[in-house]
Amino acid sequence: ISIIQSRDINFKFHGRFSLPLLCDTExxxxxxxxxMPGPRWLENCLDTSKRNNCIVGANGRTFEKGKEILNSHCFNxxxxxxxxxxxxxxxxGHCWFFKTEWARNIWKDKPYSWDNGEDIHFAASCQIHQGIRxxxxxxxxxxxxxxxxAENYLGHDDFATYKTNTHAGIRDGVxxxxxxxxxQPLCMRESK
Structure with missing residues (x-):
């Protein structure tokens, strides 16, 4: 197990996806x-990722079928x-578990914005370049x-980026x- 932790440098949103490029783990x-994950979270992730060959996260979003594909039209x-x-x-989002080699996908395309949307960017680039779900x-x-x-309330303090006035607009642009x-979000794949 390799642990890379940053206490003094804020890599912001996309920067954290450069750190896996330094790891030699699968x-x-x-x-x-x-x-704050539960003690068996990583075991849960590994089982899910192996079974589905996928990126695993603590929370996820799906766009509503039949509506414009916007961040505000998501199910949590x-x-x-x-x-x-x-x-x-x-x-x-919130945490990501994936095959280390997939981190390269996020750097194949320039982000729409460096200020937000790394979760969407990573998922979209992995799907486009490698068919990863x-x-x-x-x-x-x-x-x-x-x-x-297991401690979801920690993400609702005054520093939460979703509370900024530019958050929704940037995410819709992403x-x-x-x-x-x-x-192709699920609603586009299901309509074919």
Whole structure:
């Protein structure tokens, strides 16, 4: 197990995906600084990733079918709530578990913005370049040891980026940018 931790440098959003390029492990996990996983979270991730050959996250989003594909038109999975059955989602966040080699995908295309949207960027670039999907694993109410974020309230302080006035607009731009580049969220794949 390799641990790379930053206490003094803020790599912001996309920068954290450069760190796996330094690892020689088969899998890597990246955690937001306000994420507190349960003790069996990594085991849960490894099982889910091996079964589905996918990126795993503590929360995920799927776009609503029949509506414009915008960040505001998403269903949440996880985010401090139980997930009784693993779910394929359009993108994951809060923490990511994936094959280390997949980190290269995020650097194949320039981001729409450096200020937000790395979760969407990573999912979209992995799908476009390698056909990799995203899943939120089972996190049952009866066993919080499997949860990716057992202390969800930590992400709701005054420093949370989702509270900035530019957050939603940037994310909508990121979504449009990636759809134009060929990303196909579930609602687009299901309608074919």
């Amino acid at each position: 899998y890597v996990a990246i955690f937001d600084d306000d994420t 999975h996880g985010d401090g709530s139980p997930v009784e059955t693993e779910a394929e989602v359009d993108f994951v 995203c899943f939120v694993p089972q996190m049952p109410a009866s066993d919080r040891s499997l949860w990716g974020d 979504v449009r940018y990636w759809v134009e580049k060929g990303w």
